[in-house]
Amino acid sequence: MRCPYCNSTDSRVTDSRPDTEDAIIRRRRVCNQCGAKFTTVERVQMRDLLIRKNTGKIEQFDRDKLRRSIKLACRNREVSDEQIEKLVTSIHRRLETETTDDSISSSVVGQMVSDSLLNLDPIAFIRFVSVYRKFSKISDFKKIINQIPEMADDDMAQACHLPQTSLF
Secondary structure, eight states, X not given: OOOTTTOOSOEEEEEEEEOTTSSEEEEEEEETTTOOEEEEEEEOOOSOOEEEOTTSOEEEOOHHHXXXXXXXXXXXXXXXXXXXXHHHHHHHHHHHHHOOSSEEEHHHHHHHHHHHXXXXXXXXXXXXXXXXXXXXXXXXXXXXXXXXXGGGHXXXXXXXXXXXXXXX
């Protein structure tokens, strides 16, 4: 492992800790060259995932990009970093195990994120879908809000500080 401070490849592990689900291991390291301490994260990777964009471009699956998108949708919501990490891990595992194609359509990933966010936080779901589907009109929002199950109505009304009456 290369030291992020001096680029030396000579480091030693001082501590290893699995996460709560044993999906990743965090290793605390010390560089033998400069003495700097840093942490590495190790996780099982079943295969390389390629994402096929709508433009036809193919990219490597980027777990951090997925996390940033979900985190942005959940901003200022009562969703913890741990919940976001579990969501990212769940989607990543599903992509590795449930898909057999060489490349996966970005729309498949977007749908997985949408479905997961709908169950986690309906407001985060609306935020994500509005960007993912490139909403350009108020009617786009109305359509998607009307498709959300009624169980989420209380959460949405509370989040918007609105009375529980129909706005549309």
